[in-house]
Amino acid sequence: MDDPILKLKNEISNLTASQRKVADYILKNPMEVAFLTVDQLAGLVGTSTTTIMRLTFSLNYSGYTEFQKGLQELLRNQAAPHTRLEANLKDVSESDLWNRCVENQISNINKTKEIITNETLINVLDLITSSKRVYCTSVKSGLPVAQYLTFGLNRLLGNCELVIADQSDWVDLLLNLDSNDVVIATSFPRYARRIVDFVSQAKESEAKIITITDSYSSPLIKYSDIILPCNSGSLAFHNSPIASMVVADYLISSLAINYPDRTKVRLDKVNDVLTKINYHYHNN
Incomplete structure (x- = not known):
């Protein structure tokens, strides 16, 4: 899973002043931003939707929607254990569980290696x-x-x-x-x-x-x-x-x-x- 918060922190020095303003708001209010539309976020920060879209592009997301999904997944993984279990296993069959578990750990290791x-x-x-x-x-x-x-x-x-x-x-x-x-x-x-x-x-x-x-x-x-x-x-x-x-x-x-x-x-x-x-x- 990509960590949008980590990506923001790593890229913040390369952002424009207006993009940094958006990034700062997201970092301070991740739970809120996870459920705001791009128009709502632009209004709260006092910037344009174009600035927000360019920010998400710079983080290698296809747009605000993909960035927001990553943020929601991050917050879901930090939620209460029973909630996290229900969300993670929703589409996993028993026969596929072993492969999924191994693949997940390989992914964790590879992403850690990159960071x-x-x-x-x-x-x-x-x-x-x-x-x-x-x-x-x-x-x-x-x-x-x-x-x-x-x-x-x-x-x-x-x-x-x-x-x-x-x-x-x-x-x-x-x-x-x-x-x-x-x-x-x-x-x-x-x-x-x-x-x-x-x-x-x-x-x-x-x-x-x-x-x-x-x-x-x-x-x-x-x-x-x-x-x-x-x-x-x-x-x-x-x-x-x-x-x-x-x-x-x-x-x-x-x-x-x-x-x-x-x-x-x-x-x-x-x-x-x-x-x-x-x-x-x-x-x-």
Whole structure:
């Protein structure tokens, strides 16, 4: 699914002054615009329908109607779980569900790949490797991403800790956060207040914030130093972490491959310990 809000944010610097006025209104009132006619929107913004149409063309939509449908779908995916499930499965047969599910995840991964630049990923790796401590945090559907990152980064670097934002007593942790620390926060709609609270307080402590989220409308964006936007749509009621897991896997793999002088010694030590305690099962 194309994210019209994300497209607007990415293109806003290239718009004319009148188009920016329209874009600003849409970004502030997406729910309202999703059900306005082009004439109604033009009247509210104080511009022409031609300006609005040119804006949608610049975002690679065939017109305002297609843009509006994309906006409606985005809002529907952020709706209550039972509503989202009903909308998504309306035209899906049981025999086609497996193919549709796989295709949806492939689409999520491909769109995420298109959005995240190599430069952004390099900046993320620089932050992680230059930090004293790394804290991975999330709740609910984003938690598998935080857990996977914590395991991988800690195995490689030895300085990573998991913070489950809606369960942990992270107030004490905040007292020790400073500008040498990095928080990697993963959050999807509907966004949990506790993770927003944790990230905002971490930012006040001058920690660097890397955010893995679905949209630039996420409440974590304003606290973020680096944003990794990942598609999280599923065929059912839930947010899918699959595309985000691919990003997490890349970060772990890239650290291991590109920083061997720092990671190989630790990996060898871990392997020695596991071998000594006969940790792994051997089928004789």
